Amino acid sequence: MRHYPKRTKAIGGYIELQLPKGEEYYPSLIKLNTGRNALEYILKVNNYSSIYIPYFTCEVVLEPIKKLGIQYYFYTIDKNLDPVIDFHIAPTECFLYTNYFGIKQLTVNRLSKEIPNLIIDASQAFFSRPLPQIDTFYSCRKFFGVADGAYLQSNILSTAKFEKDISYDRISHLTKSIDLSVEEGYKNFVENNLVLDKNPIKRMSSLTKRILSSIDYEDCRRIRNQNFKTLHHALSDKNNLEINFADDDAPMCYPLLLEKETISKKLISKRVYIPTFWPNVLRWTTTKMFENYLTQHLVSLPIDHRYDDDDMQRLINYLKQII
Ligand SMILES: Cc1ncc(COP(=O)(O)O)c(C=O)c1O
Structure with missing residues (x-):
């Protein structure tokens, strides 16, 4: 076990990586x-x-x-x-x-x-x-x-x-x-x-x-909600998953459930990378089970703070071509 005793603050030397000083989202957990x-x-x-x-x-x-x-x-x-x-x-x-x-x-x-x-x-x-x-x-x-x-x-x-x-x-x-x-x-x-x-x-x-502690959480939250709404507005009529979205959920992604498979594979050539949630579920379940279907058919579209409305429109255009 590495043990670093608490010492007085160093003064001088090289300049360290500088990150804004803010507050964690869950400081008391x-x-x-x-x-x-x-x-x-x-x-x-x-x-x-x-x-x-x-x-x-x-x-x-x-x-x-x-x-x-x-x-x-x-x-x-x-x-x-x-x-x-x-x-x-x-x-x-x-x-x-x-x-x-x-x-x-x-x-x-x-x-x-x-x-x-x-x-x-x-x-x-x-x-x-x-x-x-x-x-x-x-x-x-x-x-x-x-x-x-x-x-x-x-x-x-x-x-x-x-x-x-x-x-x-x-x-x-x-x-x-x-x-x-x-x-x-x-x-x-x-x-x-x-x-x-x-x-x-x-x-x-x-x-x-x-x-x-350096993250602007309100910004991240706002962008996620905005991007989610944009995708939901454009894709909800194609989505087989019922979504009850509260405006302030700031979800992880936009889950799009489609009949068609291979959507994620087709998106790779456009530099859009979709993770599979979760490959192990295919081993744990039989092909008759909903969880197995979900794993194979769910396209979890990224909506995080890195993306703006132009990125979402690009995503929507790609999807409309292949859905
Ligand atoms: C649903 C779910 N629960 C728990 C975990 C575990 O989180 P961690 O990787 O931080 O251990 C993961 C991912 O790894 C996950 O996808």
């Missing part, structure tokens, strides 16, 4: 290294014996569950991405729901009143504030240019002392994309993501915290 480790924290402090998780989620969610040897059961979601709960949740069990794409706050609100031991995975919903008393975790790199980092609201606090993470050696994709291009940084992005696997719970690194 627990700050950890990754979303999966935030889940591990919740599972540990509550001593849960088993967990219900959706088929439609990222494989890394299983990492803490398997590590702790907790029993897990998959559940299905319906066409509105709402959970189908046809089982009893015992007092020692918990239920994990993902605020999909950041557009499922109404479902989160409802579940918070109905479901005991609810855990909200807000990895896709950074801007949706946690509900009081509901264990909720966020993964920062899905929304911002950081290598790692997670926020956690937990009803029970751990007494364990966690080491602080260090992330300067996994930001090569962030620097390379500025100096070269996003394409040239992609290999580093994949490698830097792999390094996040199988780590112990750590405190958020100083670098990640520093970057997160």
Whole structure:
């Protein structure tokens, strides 16, 4: 374990990377290294014996569950991405729901009143504030240019002392994309993501915290909402996914569900890159299941702070040619 004693502030020497000094979006939440480790924290402090998780989620969610040897059961979601709960949740069990794409706050609100031991995975919903008393975790790199980092609201606090993470050696994709291009940084992005696997719970690194303190969140939020509205206005009649969008959700992306496959592949030649949520779901489900269909047919269109209205119009034009 690397240990750096607190010293007096250095004066002089070389000039360091300069970032604006602002406030984090969740300054009073627990700050950890990754979303999966935030889940591990919740599972540990509550001593849960088993967990219900959706088929439609990222494989890394299983990492803490398997590590702790907790029993897990998959559940299905319906066409509105709402959970189908046809089982009893015992007092020692918990239920994990993902605020999909950041557009499922109404479902989160409802579940918070109905479901005991609810855990909200807000990895896709950074801007949706946690509900009081509901264990909720966020993964920062899905929304911002950081290598790692997670926020956690937990009803029970751990007494364990966690080491602080260090992330300067996994930001090569962030620097390379500025100096070269996003394409040239992609290999580093994949490698830097792999390094996040199988780590112990750590405190958020100083670098990640520093970057997160330099962001204009209101601007990011406004742009996401604006871009989402633009895409929804142009594409909602083609979208097979029912969307109840509140004006201030600032979702992660615009989820477009189409009959046609191969849309994402066709967009690559236009330098539009669409991630698949989530390849592991194809292994976990049969072709008859909605989750399997979703994984193959859902096109998650980027709407973040990097893009303006011209970019959205370009995206809409491409899509109209191939839909
Ligand atoms: C839905 C979901 N939950 C949790 C995680 C875990 O977040 P992290 O990579 O910060 O551990 C991810 C992605 O990795 C995710 O997509």
